[in-house]
Amino acid sequence: MPSVLIVGSLALDTIETPFGRVDNTVGGAGIYAGLAASLLAPVRLVGAVGDDFPQEMLSTLAQRGVDLEGVTIVEGGRSFRWGGRYYFDMHTRETLFTELGVFADFDPRIPEQWRSTEYVFLANIQPGLQISVLDQVAPPRFVVADTMNFWIERDRDQLLTLLGRIDLLLVNDAEARQLSGEANLCTAASTILGLGPRYVVIKKGEYGASLVSRAGHFALPAMPLPDVTDPTGAGDTFAGGMIGMLAWLDDTSEEALRQALAVGTAVASVCVQDFGVEALRKLSLEMLYERYESLRAMTTFAPCPLNQKPGW
C-alpha cells in the first residue's frame, strides 16, 4: 500500500471545556492526522518536539506504523504548547496561550528515502514551509494542504504560490470567505478553484463538509453526536482520515474523494467524543467501518418518484 507523508505540529495542549479540563495532553495537527491516517496506511511523520514530549506517545505512533524518522527531538528544547477554552456551544473557542518552543525554528527536512511518497498532507504551518516540503519531494500523486486565517492575512503571496502546487485545499467556511473575498460559499469555492487546486473541501464543523471540484459538489452532514466532549483536532483528524483513505484506495477519482470525505467525517466524529487523542487511540478499523456505514444510512434517500404517476 502507498504511504502517506504528514508534515505538521506535535504539541502539548491544555484544554478547557464546560465538561472538564486536561493539562499538557498530547496534540498537534501532525499527531491527530497521523493517528487517523495510520489506521489506513503506513504514515511518515515530519515534525519537531522537545525532550519533554512523552516517549509513550511516540511508541504508540510507532506501534501503529507511523515512521518517526522525520520527527526531530531537540535536546533541551520545549515542545509547542497551546491552551484553549471552549464555550458552551462547543464551537467558539478562545486561545489562552501559544508557546512555540522548538516549533519556532521548525524547518521541515524530508528524509531522503521518503522523497517519493505518493500521498501528502501539509498540515497548517507557514505556507513557505509547506512549499519547501514540496520542493524536497518528487511530484506526489496527491497533495492536501490546510491553512488558517493568520496565513491568509499575513502570507497571502506564498499561500497563492502553494495553491498552484496542491491538489486539494482544506479550509473552514470563514477561511473560504476570507481567502476568496466572497460571502457566498458556493462562489467562494469556485474562486478558490480558480487559484489552483483541483478540489476544495470546506469544513463547517457541526454542519458537515463539502467537496467542490470543477465537476460539481458533494456534501455531507456531520454525524449527530449527543456527547461532543472536545472539538480540538477534529479538522486535522478529518484530513488524516481523508489522505489515509486515498492511500488505502490508491485512487484519486471523484468517487474515491467522496469516500475519503466520508472517512474523514467518520473519524473526526470519533475524535471529538473524548478529550485530546483518547478516542482516536482506541479507534479500530471495524469501528471506523461501522461509523462510515452509519453516516451512509443517515444520508440515504430513495430516488424521486415524481415521474411515476399519470399526469407526469
Add this chain to the structure above:
Amino acid sequence: MPSVLIVGSLALDTIETPFGRVDNTVGGAGIYAGLAASLLAPVRLVGAVGDDFPQEMLSTLAQRGVDLEGVTIVEGGRSFRWGGRYYFDMHTRETLFTELGVFADFDPRIPEQWRSTEYVFLANIQPGLQISVLDQVAPPRFVVADTMNFWIERDRDQLLTLLGRIDLLLVNDAEARQLSGEANLCTAASTILGLGPRYVVIKKGEYGASLVSRAGHFALPAMPLPDVTDPTGAGDTFAGGMIGMLAWLDDTSEEALRQALAVGTAVASVCVQDFGVEALRKLSLEMLYERYESLRAMTTFAPCPLNQKPGW
C-alpha cells in the same frame, strides 16, 4: 390523491437585500407553503386578507388547485404587512416593520367539508390558534406544525399542548435550542421528541436540515447556490414541499419522510433564487424532479470498502 390543509398568513412583504428591493410583494407562510404544496397535491388554504390583496395572486393559486374557500377577504381591511432587510451574509435579517392588519383578529375557521383533510400544515401562528384548528377537524393522518421564538417565550404552555397533538415539529436550530434548553442539537432533538411529536425537523438554513425520530437521524445538506437572492419564505416553502410530498406519496413511513425532506430542500432552494414568490410561480414538477435528483447525486457515496482487503 389526498388533500393538504394549510393554515397560515397571506401577506404583503417589503424586502431589502444587498441585491435589490421589492415593495409589497405577495408573501406570507400560507402563500409560500401553498404554492409549494400545490405542485404535488390539492391544497385547501385557510387565512385572511384585506381587500388590498392582489386578486391576481388569488387567481394564480386557484389555477394551481388551491381551494380558497378558507381565505376570508375582509372588506375595508388591510392585509398583513412585513418589512425586512437582509445583510450581506443573506442569513441574518432585521425586521423593519410588522403591521398585522386583518391578521390581528385572525381566528381560523375550517370549512365543514374540509374537516377530514388527511395532511395538515399549521404554519407559524399563535399556538392556541393552531390547537383550535385541530379541534375543528377529524384526527388527520399527519400534522406538521411550525413555530417561532416569540411563542416559545410567550406561549410555552399552549405550545406544549400543541406538541402533544402533532406528528412533526419544524424548527430552526436556534428555536430547537430555546425550546429544549439544550445547546447540543442532537440532545435538543431528543428532548423535543419527549414533548410529544414523533418527528422533529431542524432547519439549518444554508447548512441543510435534519429529521430526527426515535429510530434515528436523517440529514441533508442544502443545495449549494451561487445566486441566493431572497431567503424570505424558504422555511415555509420547505414545509409546503414536505407536506405536499407526503400527500403525493400518501405515505408517512420513515422512507416517505426522507423523500419529503428532500422535496422540501429542493423546492426551498428554488424559492430563494428570486425575490418573493417569483421563482416558485415558475417552478414545474419536471424542474422539481431534476433538483431532487441533483440533490441525490450530490449526497451519494459508495459503500465503505474497508472490509474488502486482507488484514480486515
